[in-house]
Amino acid sequence: MKKFLIIGNWKLHGNLNFIKHSMQQLIFYIQNNKLLYSELSIAAPYTYLHYIYNNIPDKLFNISAQNVDIHTIGSYTGEISVYMLKDIGVKYVIIGHSERRLLHNENNEVIAHKLSLVKSVGLIPILCIGETLCEKNNNQTINICINQINTIIKKYSINFLKNIIIAYEPVWAIGSGIVPNICEIQKTITCLKQYIKKISIDIANSILFQYGGSVNFNNLDQFIHTKNIDGLLIGKASLDIDLFIKIIEKIDQKLIFIHRS
Ligand code: PGA
Numbered sequence: 001m002k003k004f005l006i007i008g009n010w011k012l013h014g015n016l017n018f019i020k021h022s023m024q025q026l027i028f029y030i031q032n033n034k035l036l037y038s039e040l041s042i043a044a045p046y047t048y049l050h051y052i053y054n055n056i057p058d059k060l061f062n063i064s065a066q067n068v069d070i071h072t073i074g075s076y077t078g079e080i081s082v083y084m085l086k087d088i089g090v091k092y093v094i095i096g097h098s099e100r101r102l103l104h105n106e107n108n109e110v111i112a113h114k115l116s117l118v119k120s121v122g123l124i125p126i127l128c129i130g131e132t133l134c135e136k137n138n139n140q141t142i143n144i145c146i147n148q149i150n151t152i153i154k155k156y157s158i159n160f161l162k163n164i165i166i167a168y169e170p171v172w173a174i175g176s177g178i179v180p181n182i183c184e185i186q187k188t189i190t191c192l193k194q195y196i197k198k199i200s201i202d203i204a205n206s207i208l209f210q211y212g213g214s215v216n217f218n219n220l221d222q223f224i225h226t227k228n229i230d231g232l233l234i235g236k237a238s239l240d241i242d243l244f245i246k247i248i249e250k251i252d253q254k255l256i257f258i259h260r261s
Contacts, residue, residue, distance in 0.1 A: 003039040004224070004255055005165065005210060005231030006248060007064055007126070008238030009094065010044045019048045022241040023055055029245045030060040037255035039231075040248060041092055046080055053089040064092035064126065067100060070113050082121045093118045094233075096148070097128045098171040108151035115164070116156050126165045126210070126233070127152075133172035141170075141184075142191050149192065158199050165208045166192070167233045173213025175236060182222040185211055189228045217247050224254045 014022075030040070040061035044052055049063050056062070069079035085093060095118065096111035111127070118125040129148040131141045145168065152160055168189055170180055189209045196204040211223055212233030223229050232251075238244045 004037055005039050006251060007041045007043055007233050008244055009233055009235045013239055025241045035252050038252045043094055050088040062091040064094060065090045066094050068093050068114055070110060082117045086121045086123055092124045092126050094126045098130060098174060108148055112152040112155045115152055116160060119160055126167050128167045128169050130169040130171050141188055145192055146195055158203050161203050161207060163206045165210055167210040167212050169212035177214050179214050179219050182226055186226055186228060220250055224251055
């Protein structure tokens with residue numbers, strides 16, 4: 001059974017105290033309330049990933065990296081390779097987050113290269129795609145998203161999309177408190193799936209789609225009930241650990257209801 005993938009993206013936040021406290025809370029919650037229908041991953045800053053991994057009992061949840069370098073070894077001061085991430089137990093690697101695209105000038109070519117490296121070592125890429133507000137207002141959403149995916153297909157092959165996760169994150173929804181209409185999200189994801197299906201049905205069926213952008217406790221329900229959304233990438237609301245646990249609890253309980261009905 002495919003589980004609903006919840007990722008807490010802690011970005012450039014936290015310190016060792018926050019990490020320890022959050023770990024204790026998450027472990028206590030999950031040990032007492034097994035996650036039956038969802039999987040939890042924490043995308044903490046690099047510096048804390050190994051500590052977190054070593055302190056998760058019984059694989060109650062797993063860890064994700066927020067980025068990776070395009071090089072695998074050598075004189076690249078300050079960078080981290082896919083081998084290093086694999087070495088310390090990372091499962092998922094977020095690539096192409098809009099904050100990296102905008103603030104670190106990462107283009108589709110660079111992101112495609114990173115995706116190929118992540119795949120080559122057997123880790124699972126979470127490919128973030130999404131349009132800016134200006135692109136949305138110009139009815140460019142689908143074109144922009146297809147273009148972001150197409151670079152990978154053209155540069156490598158459709159096979160590089162096998163079993164990956166695509167996180168649809170409209171840039172204007174990230175951290176803004178504004179969430180697109182759920183029908184728009186569903187339409188975009190459906191169009192992307194159809195586009196990939198025309199090239200390979202198998203590959204399209206192997207991809208999980210997440211939504212990300214201002215998800216919080218109060219707007220959660222619509223995402224859980226929407227066909228084609230297989231998980232959520234949660235930033236700000238995952239930093240308040242009590243709130244994040246309430247979110248996880250709500251998701252898993254709603255999923256129990258959906259699976260039983
Ligand atoms: P947000 O961030 O939930 O704070 O909007 C989501 C993300 O950047 O992945």
